[in-house]
Amino acid sequence: MAYGHLTDAQDAAADVAASLNDPATAADAIAGISADTSAARSLTSDPIWRAAESLPWIGAQLSAVSTVTAAIDDVASSALTPLAEVASSFSVDAIRPRDGAIDVSLFTSLAPAARTGADAIGSAGASVDAIDTSLLIGPLQAPITQAQELLQTTAAGAETLARATELMPAMLGADGPRNYLVIFQNNAEWRSQGGIVGAMAVISTDGGRMSLTAQGSSGDFRRYDSSVVPLSPELLGVYGERPGLYIQNATQVADFALTGQIAKEMWAREFGTQVDGVISLDPVALSYLLTATGPITLPTGDVLTSDNAVDLLLNGVYQRYERPSDQDAFFQAAAAEVFSALSSGAAEPRPLLEALARAGDENRLLLWSARDDDQAILDGTTLQGGLPVTDAAQTAFGVYLNDGTGSKMDYYLAAGAGAGWCTGVDGGSTAEAVVTIRNDAPADAATLPTYITGGGSFGVPEGSARSVAYLYLPAGAELVSSEASNAGATPVFGGGFDTGRQVISWTSELAPGEEATLRVRVKTPQTPQLVMHISPTVNTNETPRVATTCE
Structure with a gap:
């Protein structure tokens, strides 16, 4: 019954x-x-x-x-x-x-x-x-x-x-005016949270009303003599002071709460205004939003759509404009037009909510609030952009990708990651993580514009791409082995710790068509779930593979 x-x-x-x-x-x-x-x-x-x-x-x-x-x-x-x-x-x-x-x-x-x-x-x-x-x-x-x-x-x-x-x-300003700094991460040049900070804008809210009150770009920021916010000794051992010296590197750290604090302080130093929080989007997330707004015509005559936004913003602009100031102007115009469409009500609500949810699930939409009560509401959500959590329910690896070329070559790179339990090995308490990076640039990539290739300014041949991956081991895990296969230059290992998690840094350099793989095995208690987080890039839309064995 x-x-x-x-x-x-x-x-x-x-x-x-x-x-x-x-x-x-x-x-x-x-x-x-x-x-x-x-x-x-x-x-x-x-x-x-x-x-x-x-x-x-x-x-x-x-x-x-x-x-x-x-x-x-x-x-x-x-x-x-x-x-x-x-x-x-x-x-x-x-x-x-x-x-x-x-x-x-x-x-x-x-x-x-x-x-x-x-x-x-x-x-x-x-x-x-x-x-x-x-x-x-x-x-x-x-x-x-x-x-x-x-x-x-x-x-x-x-x-x-x-x-x-x-x-x-x-x-939305129900209790008084709020100001939020929106940063647009550029996945053509990798950083741990997705990409370097490029274009940015301030969205002001008051009583539910939204307005675009300021815009800027990375070119508006100087290099600071010391980190604009204190960095822990552990973080300094992994990243040095770079995240707190350049706005482009604010997203190099793996915790978006720290990124938000850095960006807030840098904006205040250059523009003299305080913001109540920082919101991050990337062009892939923007393409999702365009499914709700429909095509948007830019002042240049370009029509921005969900199908062409990623290619246009991460590659086409650099093919068309040589001067960074012209590139920045294009990005700012695109941001203004998209905001206008969203704030005017042109977006269909249901597709918009679906787009925001998808962006949040993929860590392409991040939010940090300078107000403790608001930040507490975000605790434990994907919007918070925190470090992967290992507890009794899950064992978590984190893979954070960073450009080492000083270029926009990462538009052509594909990255993947996976993890598996090594059943029957070391008492069944061993897990293995695998990271793969491949350079899918055309064979003649050396002939691309200098702004894309980097022009060899950091010692990387034009057309090649150097990447630095930071692999965060599960909290409490014991490193058993790490090895890398690389068709290009000899891989370089480094590392340190971040809030008690061991971090392995792995540098690889790949010419067009080459691929590199990192394989790391750790001892850690087996849990019901095995989780792998990887930086959101142009070519890592799919969830990392998780298996029951190491095969």
């Missing part, structure tokens, strides 16, 4: 998912789902069922069923029901800016239900995650595992919604 109710709820849930383009229609369906899950919970929680849960073998099966049923009922009644009630009077189109302003009351009205829902789903997910699936029979093990994965995904989405409703009103 319980199974029948859960099956009915599952079928109804599919109908709800299909109708989410109109949230108002979901409320009645969710009420029906809640009725079925409540009935199933009642059937799997009576005294006889509870007594049977103490029996050998069969008890584990019954306990798993009752735990999942209770969790799903909590989601349907405590989480989805209040959200559905709010959604019944909400339209996604309502977040579209009107005359340059967004109605911040929309977020405040959603906030209580969003927080209630996120907490309920998170609690339900935790109870289901605690089930030991190894004790379950096959026909039960699969759906329990599926429920664990589903609740993890749902919890992440609900928490994102809750944090957005808490953060957005303040960012």
Whole structure:
């Protein structure tokens, strides 16, 4: 009988998912789902069922069923029901800016239900995650595992919604004017967070109204005599003072919170104004936004689209303009036109939200707030751009790529990464990480404009590309071995530590068509998940591969 109710709820849930383009229609369906899950919970929680849960073998099966049923009922009644009630009077189109302003009351009205829902789903997910699936029979093990994965995904989405409703009103100036420095990372010249800081702008908000109040470029900044913010002895051992000396290197550190502090201080020194936070985008993220705005015509006559934005901004501009000042003017014009389209309400809300979500998932949209209460809301999210976390649930590697050519050759490079558990090796507690970099530039790359090749100014032959990869080992891991194969110049190793994580730096130099691979093995306790983070570049859109073996 319980199974029948859960099956009915599952079928109804599919109908709800299909109708989410109109949230108002979901409320009645969710009420029906809640009725079925409540009935199933009642059937799997009576005294006889509870007594049977103490029996050998069969008890584990019954306990798993009752735990999942209770969790799903909590989601349907405590989480989805209040959200559905709010959604019944909400339209996604309502977040579209009107005359340059967004109605911040929309977020405040959603906030209580969003927080209630996120907490309920998170609690339900935790109870289901605690089930030991190894004790379950096959026909039960699969759906329990599926429920664990589903609740993890749902919890992440609900928490994102809750944090957005808490953060957005303040960012949009509901409590007074705010200023945010937006930096555009240039993936044609790699840095740990994606690319060097190139064009930038200040977006001012007040009462939901947004305006573009200033623009700048890396050419507006000097080299400082010492780091503009204090760097820890560990960081100095890995990167030196470079991240705090040049605006282009602000993204060289692997933690965006530090990048934000550096960029904020440098902007204040050059322009004399303080900002409340720093937002980062790259041209790939911009291409996602253009799916929502549609094509945008620039003052040059170029039409910027989701299909050509990356190629035009990361390569075409350098092919066309030799002078950096002309390149900067082009970037600033593009940024201004895109902002105008977004602030005027030209973007379709649903594709815009999808674009922002995708950019956030790929670490192409980052946010740091100078206000501690706002920054606390970002804790643990991809928007925070923090170091990869190793804990009881996951073991995490981080790969941070940096240009060593002083050029825009990284537009032509492809990078990939993967990790696997070395099953049966060293007691099953060994993991291996692999990083691959390939130069896909044309054979005649040496004939490209000097601004692209670097002109050999750092000792790298024109057409070749030198890269420095920083591999962050999982916290507490013990290095077993590291080796590199390189068709080009002899690889160079270095390293240090960053907040207790061992860092291996690996320098490679590749001519067109050449490829280099780094392979590192570490001893570390095996966890349920193995995670690999890699810098977002033009050619690393896919999630790094994670395997169950080292083969």
